Amino acid sequence: xxxxxxxxxxxxxxxxxxxxxxxxxxxxxxxxxxxxxxxxxxxxxxxxxxxxxxxxxxxxxxxxxxxxxxxxxxxxxxxxxxxxxxxxxxxxxxxxxxxxxxxxxxxxxxxxxxxxxxxxxxxxxxxxxxxxxxxxxxxxxxxxxxxxxxxxxxxxxxxxxxxxxxxxxxxxxxxxxxxxxxxxxxxxxxxxxxxxxxxxxxxxxxxxxxxxxxxxxxxxxxxxxxxxxxxxxxxxxxxxxxxxxxxxxxxxxxxxxxxxxxxxxxxxxxxxxxxxxxxxxxxxxxxxxxxxxxxxxxxxx
Amino acid sequence: xxxxxxxxxxxxxxxxxxxxxxxxxxxxxxxxxxxxxxxxxxxxxxxxxxxxxxxxxxxxxxxxxxxxxxxxxxxxxxxxxxxxxxxxxxxxxxxxxxxxxxxxxxxxxxxxxxxxxxxxxxxxxxxxxxxxxxxxxxxxxxxxxxxxxxxxxxxxxxxxxxxxxxxxxxxxxxxxxxxxxxxxxxxxxxxxxxxxxxxxxxxxxxxxxxxxxxxxxxxxxxxxxxxxxxxxxxxxxxxxxxxxxxxxxxxxxxxxxxxxxxxxxxxxxxxxxxxxxxxxxxxxxxxxxxxxxxxxxxxxxxxxxxxxxxxxxxxxxxxxxxxxxxxxxxxxxxxxxxxxxxxxxxxxxxxxxxxxxxxxxxxxxxxxxxxxxxxxxxxxxxxxxxxxxxxxxxxxxxxxxxxxxxxxxxxxxxxxxxxxxxxxxxxxxxxxxxxxxxxxxxxxxxxxxx
Numbered sequence: 001x002x003x004x005x006x007x008x009x010x011x012x013x014x015x016x017x018x019x020x021x022x023x024x025x026x027x028x029x030x031x032x033x034x035x036x037x038x039x040x041x042x043x044x045x046x047x048x049x050x051x052x053x054x055x056x057x058x059x060x061x062x063x064x065x066x067x068x069x070x071x072x073x074x075x076x077x078x079x080x081x082x083x084x085x086x087x088x089x090x091x092x093x094x095x096x097x098x099x100x101x102x103x104x105x106x107x108x109x110x111x112x113x114x115x116x117x118x119x120x121x122x123x124x125x126x127x128x129x130x131x132x133x134x135x136x137x138x139x140x141x142x143x144x145x146x147x148x149x150x151x152x153x154x155x156x157x158x159x160x161x162x163x164x165x166x167x168x169x170x171x172x173x174x175x176x177x178x179x180x181x182x183x184x185x186x187x188x189x190x191x192x193x194x195x196x197x198x199x200x201x202x203x204x205x206x207x208x209x210x211x212x213x214x215x216x217x218x219x220x221x222x223x224x225x226x227x228x229x230x231x232x233x234x235x236x237x238x239x240x241x242x243x244x245x246x247x248x249x250x251x252x253x254x255x256x257x258x259x260x261x262x263x264x265x266x267x268x269x270x271x272x273x274x275x276x277x278x279x280x281x282x283x284x285x286x287x288x289x290x291x292x293x294x295x296x297x298x299x300x301x
Numbered sequence: 302x303x304x305x306x307x308x309x310x311x312x313x314x315x316x317x318x319x320x321x322x323x324x325x326x327x328x329x330x331x332x333x334x335x336x337x338x339x340x341x342x343x344x345x346x347x348x349x350x351x352x353x354x355x356x357x358x359x360x361x362x363x364x365x366x367x368x369x370x371x372x373x374x375x376x377x378x379x380x381x382x383x384x385x386x387x388x389x390x391x392x393x394x395x396x397x398x399x400x401x402x403x404x405x406x407x408x409x410x411x412x413x414x415x416x417x418x419x420x421x422x423x424x425x426x427x428x429x430x431x432x433x434x435x436x437x438x439x440x441x442x443x444x445x446x447x448x449x450x451x452x453x454x455x456x457x458x459x460x461x462x463x464x465x466x467x468x469x470x471x472x473x474x475x476x477x478x479x480x481x482x483x484x485x486x487x488x489x490x491x492x493x494x495x496x497x498x499x500x501x502x503x504x505x506x507x508x509x510x511x512x513x514x515x516x517x518x519x520x521x522x523x524x525x526x527x528x529x530x531x532x533x534x535x536x537x538x539x540x541x542x543x544x545x546x547x548x549x550x551x552x553x554x555x556x557x558x559x560x561x562x563x564x565x566x567x568x569x570x571x572x573x574x575x576x577x578x579x580x581x582x583x584x585x586x587x588x589x590x591x592x593x594x595x596x597x598x599x600x601x602x603x604x605x606x607x608x609x610x611x612x613x614x615x616x617x618x619x620x621x622x623x624x625x626x627x628x629x630x631x632x633x634x635x636x637x638x639x640x641x642x643x644x645x646x647x648x649x650x651x652x653x654x655x656x657x658x659x660x661x662x663x664x665x666x667x668x669x670x671x672x673x674x675x676x677x678x679x680x681x682x683x684x685x686x687x688x689x690x691x692x693x694x695x696x697x698x699x700x701x702x703x704x705x706x707x708x709x710x711x712x713x714x715x716x717x718x719x720x721x722x723x724x725x726x727x728x729x730x731x732x733x734x735x736x737x738x739x740x741x742x743x744x745x746x747x748x749x750x751x
Contacts, residue, residue, distance in 0.1 A: 010345065036372065040399070041365075
């Protein structure tokens with residue numbers, strides 16, 4: 001065919017041209033070589049598509065291809081959830097110690113602190129959602145997997161106490177691997193401590209909304225995270241006490257599809273609702289509005 | 302100067318850019334979709350990378366694939382051509398962050414000029430005349446006062462709008478009140494904001510644009526203007542330079558275009574578009590890319606605009622002054638599209654079984670066609686541009702006619718005879734056409750068949 005003739009001829013011409021190609025010095029071998037800078041793209045762990053970081057932020061850190069919800073840092077969560085400039089952090093200045101003298105724990109803490117910029121895995125404070133005041137607490141899974149040690153436990157209790165003091169509803173976003181192993185029994189203690197704080201909150205008739213995000217497991221799921229008056233899950237979040245692999249190996253049976261995932265748990269009645277991240281603000285503000293005490297003025301600041 | 306440039310486009314413009322690169326000794330990388338495997342630009346380029354499936358969204362518009370192609374082949378710059386990613390600020394930004402030179406202005410300028418409201422505000426503050434109207438939203442009283450000041454007819458437009466919704470034409474002052482509230486209501490329903498603004502309606506204007514070149518060192522030059530008034534559905538059909546409007550008005554337009562470019566710190570080649578009525582001109586938009594009709598300016602000034610683009614992007618200075626650029630003769634360009642004017646301009650893709658291209662002094666045919674090439678239905682129907690250059694307008698028209706008569710593209714139907722009819726139309730020959738010319742004369746213009 002004529003197309004083939006054209007291709008052949010042009011190829012021949014190119015070869016001829018290359019024979020006379022100048023052997024110029026390539027001055028482009030400097031630092032400005034074209035390349036994709038680190039952090040411009042992120043791979044979706046679920047569908048393996050490369051996502052532009054900027055578009056990802058616009059889409060609330062949710063993959064626009066498959067709907068995978070990325071894990072958030074505490075600050076990102078606060079920015080996504082609360083009104084602009086409404087967050088006032090409380091409970092600063094807690095210091096995490098090494099009560100059981102575990103080797104390497106201090107170092108681990110130090111790197112986690114540097115990476116996240118937080119003292120420990122829990123951040124809480126006063127905030128507003130669509131103008132509705134509340135106390136917001138966020139567990140940061142990027143800080144030692146959001147594990148609950150003495151400081152996290154204490155701060156959760158403090159956040160509940162602060163809510164009681166100000167007569168405000170409490171919202172906690174959980175994302176945790178469970179109790180912090182390095183603190184042993186001190187960590188396990190926090191389960192009882194946080195649970196009793198939530199009970200007190202409940203007795204005072206204040207609303208507690210618990211939002212479970214990927215992953216909420218271990219001691220956290222077995223204490224304050226599942227004690228919410230209303231429990232919301234993010235789509236696809238792993239929620240459970242022991243992980244699916246452990247259960248599978250113990251009971252030696254295949255687990256049903258979607259086991260321990262939000263949608264599965266909603267069906268079984270553990271969760272009240274599975275909420276996409278883009279709707280989270282609207283749902284939370286509606287809930288806050290519905291549960292607002294009537295004929296009472298809140299004097300909170 | 303760059304060593305290797307990736308051409309992120311297809312068809313005629315890709316071929317055109319590759320040719321200019323070759324002249325400058327730059328290696329080229331072509332990108333293509335699966336249906337364009339046999340396209341001319343793929344075989345002319347030194348290297349070619351397949352970037353995806355036939356739909357433009359999966360290939361020529363797929364930013365990540367194109368950036369990867371550039372990085373993998375070691376191209377230092379990307380020329381976006383026109384259409385596709387050429388006016389995509391996000392793509393320009395992506396190139397910038399990946400250390401690849403985007404041959405065009407900065408992403409900031411692209412996004413500023415892409416936002417029509419923002420572009421107009423910028424131009425107003427730079428002192429470039431824009432279509433008279435209100436500054437921002439108006440109330441009924443303000444609107445009535447403004448009408449008295451600038452006269453009728455006027456357009457009421459929704460501030461949040463687009464696509465003609467919430468738009469009302471007012472020809473009589475008595476109708477203003479009802480139309481004002483109707484527009485407000487429509488805007489509120491469509492865009493959930495009932496703000497409206499007022500603009501003078503410029504009826505059947507002429508469309509004149511000024512080509513500019515700006516380097517990184519604050520030199521801004523113009524390459525005269527182009528008259529693109531012959532349009533069909535906002536698509537230009539015929540372009541020519543110079544235009545036959547008053548010289549003093551032309552000079553004012555050049556000045557305004559340079560002012561506009563300087564106001565936004567423009568860099569690289571661009572076009573400032575104006576609409577012109579009797580003796581006033583108004584800025585409408587700025588195209589931050591090379592345009593389809595750039596050869597017209599090239600013919601009269603003898604400057605290769607694509608080569609200048611490459612030089613500017615690589616950091617070189619413009620090597621000429623405004624005084625040294627001379628406009629010589631008259632150039633006309635017609636777009637040859639694979640479409641059937643008789644059947645309401647229906648696209649007519651197919652295989653070119655025989656091709657004969659007109660030749661001779663002052664005739665240029667920019668195209669990606671060759672014998673046996675199959676015109677794909679997936680993309681734009683333009684298959685080439687026929688450009689002629691002669692000493693004056695009358696000669697250029699007769700040269701264009703004879704060139705069109707010589708052009709043979711067997712196998713596909715083109716608009717060749719439709720544009721030939723325009724060349725023969727009295728109004729066109731007299732040079733008195735405006736943007737409504739084709740709509741008004743369509744019946745006459747497609748009568749060549751019988």
